Amino acid sequence: MIPVISYPDAATLDALFSASRLSPENRAISDSVSRILGDIRQSGEEALLSYTEQLDGVRLSRLEVTEEEINSALDQIDSDFLQVLKTSAAQIRSFHSHQKRNGFSFSPGKGILLGQMVTPLDRVGIYVPGGTAAYPSTVLMNAIPAKIAGCREIFMATPPSPNGQISPEILAAARLAGVTRIFKAGGAQAIGAFAYGTASIPAVDKITGPGNAYVAEAKRQVFGLVAIDMIAGPSEILIISDGHSSPRHLAADLLSQAEHDKMARAVLITTSSQLALQVQQSLEEQLLCLPRQEIARASLKQRGCILVVNDLPAAIQIANQMAPEHLELCVDSPFDHLPDIRHAGSIFLGCHCPEALGDYLAGPNHTLPTGGTARFFSPLSVDDFVKTSQYTYYTREAFLQAAPSVAAFARKEGLEAHGRSALIRKEEAYE
Amino acid sequence: MIPVISYPDAATLDALFSASRLSPENRAISDSVSRILGDIRQSGEEALLSYTEQLDGVRLSRLEVTEEEINSALDQIDSDFLQVLKTSAAQIRSFHSHQKRNGFSFSPGKGILLGQMVTPLDRVGIYVPGGTAAYPSTVLMNAIPAKIAGCREIFMATPPSPNGQISPEILAAARLAGVTRIFKAGGAQAIGAFAYGTASIPAVDKITGPGNAYVAEAKRQVFGLVAIDMIAGPSEILIISDGHSSPRHLAADLLSQAEHDKMARAVLITTSSQLALQVQQSLEEQLLCLPRQEIARASLKQRGCILVVNDLPAAIQIANQMAPEHLELCVDSPFDHLPDIRHAGSIFLGCHCPEALGDYLAGPNHTLPTGGTARFFSPLSVDDFVKTSQYTYYTREAFLQAAPSVAAFARKEGLEAHGRSALIRKEEAYE
Incomplete structure (x- = not known):
């Protein structure tokens, strides 16, 4: 059962949220990833094929998905779902x-022009x-911003199933989003292939996308x-409710986070201790109907909590301390509070925006x-797929x-040649 | 003497520039940094003071620079230089x-508002x-963008000299640029203090600034x-000249890069083989007058080169392959070529913009x-000191x-609770 903590003190909150910061690297994972990356660096394609056989259970003769495979996926896919995908x-x-x-460019003085150009990355690799x-x-969330940025080549890597195939929904999404080449590769070995290149996969400039602990460590x-x-670490949600929300809705939203994995974190902060108990009860009821109830139950018990606080400013202060990935402001007049949110990835305003919508x-x-x-990183965006150059003209x-x-x-810095x-340009007028 | 390579083929260029990509991590440095970081993480302030004693040769009783030290620095500093610093x-x-x-915010449909907020990082640490x-x-280049971004706290760490002091120019620049607290700490141990916090240095959200191989590895x-x-790796410049530039100016600019360190890279590409030889000769002449001539000579010989190519498009293609940190376009009508530059950190247009100006x-x-x-990273900018949050209202x-x-x-993704x-919001209308 999810714990309810009334009027938590600073030490309790510190303990709660410092634990969610990234833990020191896991040595076993780090060594294993380092070995895989070393092999890909050294043996390229052959190492990649061999790790794919070992870890995904299939010996591929070709890493790249063919045009025929994509067309066949588009034929297979349910037309209602294709419509949802397009929307x-x-x-x-x-x-x-x-x-x-x-x-931009501007002139700060006579004969001077300064500026900044924004240019797309040439080739990016998306891990799915x-x-x-x-x-x-x-696929959509990673490839579409890259496409809008103007990247010429958008690669995607995703592990094949044991029959050597990629799910048709993934292929359809890749086609819709503008992915230019798709490779059957997963885990740290796919990240290595993107970083170093192999015979059939050219090295990319940037790698984006989620993954398990091995993928994260490889990145x-x-x-x-x-x-x-x-x-990326485990997913998390913080919901702030002023007490005017449906306990069932709040519980459903907490569960949508908790079902991800046992390390996912679902937290509710409310000013109403009555609501806290109602949500606690509704969680138990709704859990019973969920296919992933075991995962959700473990997540709620070990990583979740409901905090009861005195007022909304106290709740918002805790939100800024947690800097949550997802923040639902289930309050009246949510826009009144938006300017007070300093750190959060994605903010859902009001009671009709469950995280699943986002x-x-x-x-x-x-x-x-x-x-x-979220104190220092931003949601993935078009910014991730461009870079800038600055220029000076005198x-x-x-x-x-x-x-x-x-x-x-x-000269003050001891760099005479600088x-x-x-000064050499003062000494001689060269034409 | 700097090598001159006429009409290099693809393999030569590949060898030249692939060597400038980051080398695999140096195991000895990586282990040493890992030990230092572990000590700072575990023993905080005491470990920091002890490494400072060991590596900077001074046992400090206080890590933070006092207001008196800053005022005394401002009194000491040469008034002409203070004026240059202010300019x-x-x-x-x-x-x-x-x-x-x-x-931004916009409405993609009735009853929907989507947006993105830009907020400053709370606390950043600049390494000098x-x-x-x-x-x-x-100091100026790191702290001013942070100040413009709106960061509340801008910390600076820089190693003390053996007498426990920081140079007055550094302190004056910090004051001018809006640094809020200054700490006497250097190397990997300073990076550890910024990342984990110690008794007197609160942990920061982001660390910026250059440093040696230990600092880079710690970051x-x-x-x-x-x-x-x-x-950051060794500094580099690429100069493109169409042959209408002064060989002495070009040589002076190459030397200003080469004097940084032996690993610095200075490259000239020109369409004139006569100019190539003139620059080669001028380098030898100018080297003789330089206090750092030994460093510059080693850099030019081992890492520098002059490439002679057929035409400007060939030169620009090589520039995009190298993706240089600094690019001087010493050509007529430099703005004609700016749109063709896809990858470069800072671009200097025309023959009157030596890199030192920038x-x-x-x-x-x-x-x-x-x-x-520069294929994927940008120059340091205000962007480095802000992050975004996205929001959704329905x-x-x-x-x-x-x-x-x-x-x-x-459901297609197997996430029933999502x-x-x-759907629960359809089932019941809650007020």
Whole structure:
């Protein structure tokens, strides 16, 4: 049963949320990943095929998904679901198109022009987990922002099932979202292939997408050689209720988080101790109908809690301390409180926005910072698929005015050649 | 002597630039950093003081720089240099203020509002190297963007000299740039203190700034627990000249890069083999006058080169392959070529913009991606000190329309509780 904690003190909250910060690296996972990456680096394609055989149970003769496989997936797929997929893609596209950024240029003085350009990454790799469930929503959430950014090549890697196939929903989502090449590879070995390249998979510039602890650790280890989006931990939700919400709705939303995995964290903060007990009871009732009830029950018991606090400002202060991945503001006038939220990945305003709406359909991204990292990481966005260059233009006259200051600064830092590169332009007028 | 390579083939270029990509982690450095970080994590303040004694040669009784120390630095500092520092700070502020971003919100349908907020990081830590030279420009380039972003707390760490002091220029720059607290700590131990916190240094949300291989590795290891800007390698410049530039100017600019360290890389690409030889000769002449000539000579010989190519498009193609940290376009009509530059950190247009102008005065940032990482990393900017949150608001009517699609998608992914959190809102109208 989910614990209810009334009027938690600072130490209780500290203990609660510091535990959700990333734990120190797990040595066994880190060593195992390091070995896999080393093998991919050294033996490329052959190591990748061999790990795929060992871990996914299939010896592939070809890593890349063919055009025929994609067409056959599109034929197989349920037309109602295809319609939902298209609606979702359209909404995600609409939201992310607002994230497109422009460069700028301006003149801070006569003969001077400064500016910044925004350019897309050339080639990105999206990782899509396989395993027990296929997540076509992940494909849309990662590939659409890359497409909007203008990336020329959008690769996707996802582990094959033991028959060597990829789920048709995943392939359909990839086609809809603009993925250019799809590879059957999973785990740390897929991350290695993206980072180092193999005979059939060219190395990419950035790797995005969720994954298990091995995938997360592999991304951490290749960071620097390539860019990565973020290091994802277990998913989490914080719901704030002022007491005017349906206990059944709140319980359903907590369960939607808890069913992800046993380490998922579902927290409710409310100003009503009566509501707290009602939600606790409704959780028990609703749990009984869930196929994944064992997972959800473990998550609620070990990682979940209901906190009763004095007032909404206290609840919001705790939210900023937790910096939750998902935040539902189930309160009257939710927009009144939005400016007070300093740290949260995705915010759901009011009582008619369950997190699941954002997971699938609303349009904002569902790849979000977890474990308190919303303090410094952002939701996945078009920004992840572009980078900037800055530029400087000075006319000769403008530069000659600046040269003495440049030289003075350089010499103060002990860099004589820097100073000379400025002053030499004063000494001689070269045409 | 710098090598001249005429009409390099693809294999030569590949070998040249793949070597500049980040090398696999150095095991000795990585283990040593891992030990230091572990000690800081476990023993905090005491470990930090002890490493400072061991590595910087001074036992400090207090890590934080006092107000008196800062005031005394401001009294000591040369007034001409203070003026240069102020000019530089003003130009950096002017450029970076153009990077401030707004959120957005829009309605994609009746009863729906979606948006994105941009919020500053609460507390950031800037690392400023010490050692042989003090770099006040680094302080300005890191702290000013953080200040413009709106960070409440801007910490700085820099190693003390053996007498326990910090250079007055560094302290003056910190005061000018808006640094809120300054700590005497260097190396991997300073990065550990920022990441984990100690008794006197609260943990920060993001660490930025350059450093040696130990600092870079420490940043890599704490990434995820905190954010970092990028992992910096040796500095580099690529100059493209169409043959109409002064060989002495080009040589001076190459030397300003080469004097940084022996691993720095200075490359010139030109369409004129006559110019190539003139620059080669001028380098030898100018080297003789440089205090750091030994370093510069080693850098030019081992890591530098002059490439002669057929035409400007060939030069630009090589630039995009190298993705240089600094790119000087010493050509007529440089703006004609700007749109063709896909990957470069900072671009200097025309023959009157030596890189040193950008290092100190022009305004664009000098903390730039190196070793080919300009393919995916950006120059340090205000973006580094903010993060975003996305939000979703649906009225009840709008949500009830969307609910079936949400549930269909969730069930296709095998997440029943997600589906129920949508459908339960259809079943009962709660007020």
